[in-house]
Amino acid sequence: MPKATSSSTKKPKLNKAARLAEEQEEKERARTEKSCEDESGSISKRPPKGKPKAKRPPKPGGVKKPFRKPVVYLFSPESIAASVEVALGPVWSLSHLYPRPASASAQSVKWQVKTHPDGNLTDLKSGVDVAYLFWEADVHEGRPPTTDAFDPANCACDATNSVLVPTEGIATYLNKVLTSLGLHTEAKTSFITYWLPHFAGHDNIALRFVPQVDYEKAAALTVEPAPDVVTRVCMLFTGVSNEEVARWSGLETRDGDYWKDIVGVDVQRVHDTSLFRVLEWGAMEV
Numbered sequence: 001m002p003k004a005t006s007s008s009t010k011k012p013k014l015n016k017a018a019r020l021a022e023e024q025e026e027k028e029r030a031r032t033e034k035s036c037e038d039e040s041g042s043i044s045k046r047p048p049k050g051k052p053k054a055k056r057p058p059k060p061g062g063v064k065k066p067f068r069k070p071v072v073y074l075f076s077p078e079s080i081a082a083s084v085e086v087a088l089g090p091v092w093s094l095s096h097l098y099p100r101p102a103s104a105s106a107q108s109v110k111w112q113v114k115t116h117p118d119g120n121l122t123d124l125k126s127g128v129d130v131a132y133l134f135w136e137a138d139v140h141e142g143r144p145p146t147t148d149a150f151d152p153a154n155c156a157c158d159a160t161n162s163v164l165v166p167t168e169g170i171a172t173y174l175n176k177v178l179t180s181l182g183l184h185t186e187a188k189t190s191f192i193t194y195w196l197p198h199f200a201g202h203d204n205i206a207l208r209f210v211p212q213v214d215y216e217k218a219a220a221l222t223v224e225p226a227p228d229v230v231t232r233v234c235m236l237f238t239g240v241s242n243e244e245v246a247r248w249s250g251l252e253t254r255d256g257d258y259w260k261d262i263v264g265v266d267v268q269r270v271h272d273t274s275l276f277r278v279l280e281w282g283a284m285e286v
Helices: 016-035 167-180 185-199 212-218 242-248 258-263
Strands: 064-075 081-088 092-098 108-115 121-123 133-140 163-166 204-209 219-224 229-240 277-285
Touching (some): 064 108, 064 219, 081 092, 081 133, 092 108, 163 167, 167 185, 167 204, 167 258, 185 277, 204 242, 204 258, 212 219, 212 229, 219 277, 229 242, 229 258
Parallel strands (some): 229 277
Antiparallel strands (some): 064 277, 081 108, 081 219, 092 133, 108 121
């Protein structure tokens, strides 16, 4: 009777061509497995053929729009150590920060800095010198309106609260407004040049500035030691086509100085270099 064949019988030797083919097959298998690895290095299970992975439905209030380029300047007559904290309400969350602080959450960030008489700041965590502190946030639209005077998720520009400016004249108008609000030359230039590309493509721009007291309720700014003067400039805007101009016909004429009282700015104190002054500007398309 012939002997049974053992399962551990050695594989027959392959010729050179077969051996190269087997090695190539092993490489292809390794590449396939590697392509399925996730960022942690574990292997992800690929969905069966013909059964694509179902997409998760969006959460209520999940649509986002950005509140862009809020930057915070600190001006002190002499160098001091200061902390700067921004705490947001529940309708928006922080998305970008610079310099990166030691810790931050979706709703708040705190920097420790040293001020300098020339207006620059040193971030004490990284040692980086900066002109200002930068944060941005995502606003979660679709949430129920609040009773707050400024609700980032439910705000708009209309004929009762805004001014309508042809796009070709927007830079000149903003320069007048920002001058009346006490912004220095660098801040005015940065504000206008940052937002000009966002105005492009619109025939007209409707815009308004939010009172500081209302803005503070949505995005609290705390600086220690307490500054003598705080100026927070928050602009909202929307594009308006020439065909839509008719519905803005009842709009009041609002020159550059009009917004000084709306925002709540004491320009004389803003320019007093003997005081510890804080300035912030940012904006959002609505």
